[in-house]
Amino acid sequence: MNAEHQAGQVQPVSEKVRVAVLGGGSFGTAIANISATNGNPTRLWMRDSARAALCQQERENRHYIPGYRFAESLTATADLTAAVGDADIVFVSVPSSGFREVVNQIKPLVRSDALMVSTTKGIEGLGFTLMSEILAECMPGHKIGVLSGPNFAKEIVERQQTGTVIASDHADLIQRVQKTLSSSYFRVYANADRRGVELAGALKNIYAIISGMAYALGAGSNTHAMLITRSLAEMSRLAVQLGANPMTFLGLAGVGDLILTCTSDLSRNYRVGYALGKGEALEDIVASLGQVAEGVNTLQVVAEKAKAMGVYMPLVAGLYAVIFKGIPISEVAHKLMVGEQNTDVEFMGSAS
Numbered sequence: 001m002n003a004e005h006q007a008g009q010v011q012p013v014s015e016k017v018r019v020a021v022l023g024g025g026s027f028g029t030a031i032a033n034i035s036a037t038n039g040n041p042t043r044l045w046m047r048d049s050a051r052a053a054l055c056q057q058e059r060e061n062r063h064y065i066p067g068y069r070f071a072e073s074l075t076a077t078a079d080l081t082a083a084v085g086d087a088d089i090v091f092v093s094v095p096s097s098g099f100r101e102v103v104n105q106i107k108p109l110v111r112s113d114a115l116m117v118s119t120t121k122g123i124e125g126l127g128f129t130l131m132s133e134i135l136a137e138c139m140p141g142h143k144i145g146v147l148s149g150p151n152f153a154k155e156i157v158e159r160q161q162t163g164t165v166i167a168s169d170h171a172d173l174i175q176r177v178q179k180t181l182s183s184s185y186f187r188v189y190a191n192a193d194r195r196g197v198e199l200a201g202a203l204k205n206i207y208a209i210i211s212g213m214a215y216a217l218g219a220g221s222n223t224h225a226m227l228i229t230r231s232l233a234e235m236s237r238l239a240v241q242l243g244a245n246p247m248t249f250l251g252l253a254g255v256g257d258l259i260l261t262c263t264s265d266l267s268r269n270y271r272v273g274y275a276l277g278k279g280e281a282l283e284d285i286v287a288s289l290g291q292v293a294e295g296v297n298t299l300q301v302v303a304e305k306a307k308a309m310g311v312y313m314p315l316v317a318g319l320y321a322v323i324f325k326g327i328p329i330s331e332v333a334h335k336l337m338v339g340e341q342n343t344d345v346e347f348m349g350s351a352s
């Protein structure tokens, strides 16, 4: 059950499930409404009670996704016990910075057989911990999954045909999530490589920043193609060292999400890179974004990890030098092009 194309093997599961989605931002709202549109009683939890009440009253999350009408089965709430108490599936869709805090809050409230799924694309700095590892650590005994793919919330709510990936060691979790979320515009593929799918979703944000920066500096099509391809090589090189399946990087959660976020200004990470390329200061960019761009934190965590593990990641090192050491982009770009040639083996495994 390793390949994405095996999504077609869903067993019929007739009953609807009770769903909780934690995090009332763009993606949490989109996932919750997909589930509710499929008829599943779904609670969307947000920490701000005034906003939850407003969303419930207006039947939309006007702040994050204006005009996206809530399905009848969707309830917005700030009551965490009510949200997760009877849930069959809990999706955690808060940014990585708040993930552990939220998981610790729900720990005593969730049913022992509830399926836990992270949709968050980030890495916790302390110990290079993935979100599913936080779930495993804080909620032992629960079946855990990761949902990731080329999935702009804005396009999901427009019902643009979209593919995503649910990754888990547990076939029944995969089937449940497929049944809960699948529709004519949202296809959910299966993958048993949880680690690879999760790493891919987090790592691509770094390269989206680089692509946005290159675009701002007027890079041509040759440059963009080189950047995206070398990004894929670099991210899979690290992930394989961390136990991921390289094939995952040829799928939707890998190259699919990388292409999406490296080529579209709907990506917040791409927009951060674009603004950096135009000379704006990082603090100003992040402050004006109003939404999370996980790539900046992920960059720091990954740069340290690559150094500690001795994994060759020149693009990560280059972006780190630009953002955190103040080295001019032109200098870094020049070094990347004329650096030691013998380390630039194109394919993994064919070491020089």
Ligand SMILES: NC(=O)C1=CN([C@@H]2O[C@H](COP(=O)(O)OP(=O)(O)OC[C@H]3O[C@@H](n4cnc5c(N)ncnc54)[C@H](O)[C@@H]3O)[C@@H](O)[C@H]2O)C=CC1
Residues within 6 Å of the ligand: 023, 024, 025, 026, 027, 028, 046, 047, 064, 093, 094, 095, 096, 097, 098, 099, 101, 102, 119, 120, 121, 122, 151, 152, 153, 154, 290, 291, 292, 294
């Ligand atoms: N927006 C998108 O297209 C996609 C986003 N993602 C991932 O989903 C995660 C969430 O992203 P978005 O919903 O887009 O972010 P967002 O910035 O739109 O919303 C984040 C939400 O989480 C809430 N939040 C932040 N810290 C919290 C805490 N400690 N406790 C409770 N709530 C907290 C915020 O108040 C806000 O409602 C990120 O890791 C992102 O990479 C994944 C796929 C697509």
Ligand SMILES: O=C(CO)COP(=O)(O)O
Residues within 6 Å of the ligand: 121, 149, 150, 151, 152, 153, 205, 208, 257, 260, 261, 266, 267, 268, 269, 270, 292, 293, 294
């Ligand atoms: O992960 C995403 C789409 O798949 C969203 O990317 P951004 O966080 O860069 O907007």
